[in-house]
Amino acid sequence: MILFSLFATFPPLFLFVSGGKLPEPEVKIELVYKPFMCSRKSKYGDMLLVHYDGFLESNGTMFHSSRRDGDPVWFTLGIKEVLKGWDKGLKDMCTGERRKITVPPSLAYGKEGKGKIPPSSTLIFEVELMDIRNGPRSHDSFREMDLNDDWKLSRQEVKEYLKKEFQKHGYSPNDTHHEVMVDDIFNNEDEDKDGFISAREFTYQHDEL
Ligand SMILES: [Ca+2]
Ligand SMILES: [Ca+2]
Numbered sequence: 393m394i395l396f397s398l399f400a401t402f403p404p405l406f407l408f409v410s411g412g413k414l415p416e417p418e419v420k421i422e423l424v425y426k427p428f429m430c431s432r433k434s435k436y437g438d439m440l441l442v443h444y445d446g447f448l449e450s451n452g453t454m455f456h457s458s459r460r461d462g463d464p465v466w467f468t469l470g471i472k473e474v475l476k477g478w479d480k481g482l483k484d485m486c487t488g489e490r491r492k493i494t495v496p497p498s499l500a501y502g503k504e505g506k507g508k509i510p511p512s513s514t515l516i517f518e519v520e521l522m523d524i525r526n527g528p529r530s531h532d533s534f535r536e537m538d539l540n541d542d543w544k545l546s547r548q549e550v551k552e553y554l555k556k557e558f559q560k561h562g563y564s565p566n567d568t569h570h571e572v573m574v575d576d577i578f579n580n581e582d583e584d585k586d587g588f589i590s591a592r593e594f595t596y597q598h599d600e601l
Pocket of ligand 1: 545
């Protein structure tokens with residue numbers, strides 16, 4: 393249900409979250425580096441680009457490093473696209489800031505663990521925030537997409553937006569997938585099927601938000 397998620401092409405590493413039902417433990421946040429300039433802080437709905445190293449608290453093993461393994465990762469904060477511990481631990485962060493967050497198992501991979509993560513693992517992440525963008529669901533991105541300011545999005549406007557976003561990430565502007573994506577988006581988002589996505593349809597459809 394995460395629409396306008398252009399960045400599905402940059403799959404987040406942690407899609408599945410299993411958490412406890414009891415009072416949720418907190419994420420411990422330690423500031424490693426705070427940049428002098430901070431014009432904007434991360435908030436729910438923003439898209440964040442991060443580099444991170446992940447360690448098991450138990451023995452210090454590094455189980456993943458985006459720096460070592462390749463590219464930084466884009467994700468949207470606060471929509472459960474990543475571990476709960478990330479949604480909780482990476483708010484109010486400045487571009488360039490570095491944090492160490494300690495995530496209890498219930499906000500990470502729970503009792504089962506996953507892959508390299510043993511059951512009931514507390515995880516430590518050293519995260520550097522590289523960039524913040526308007527999230528797909530923000531008021532700001534709606535205004536940005538609505539080129540003629542009529543408070544609804546036409547197919548053309550959505551297509552323009554996709555083109556722009558893909559170009560930013562180095563894709564060809566003539567990618568034929570755009571048509572398909574626009575179809576998909578309208579199938580899901582245009583609830584009353586009037587051929588436009590209204591501000592309301594855009595903003596409120598998703599239960600996750
Ligand atoms: Ca419009
Ligand atoms: Ca509509």
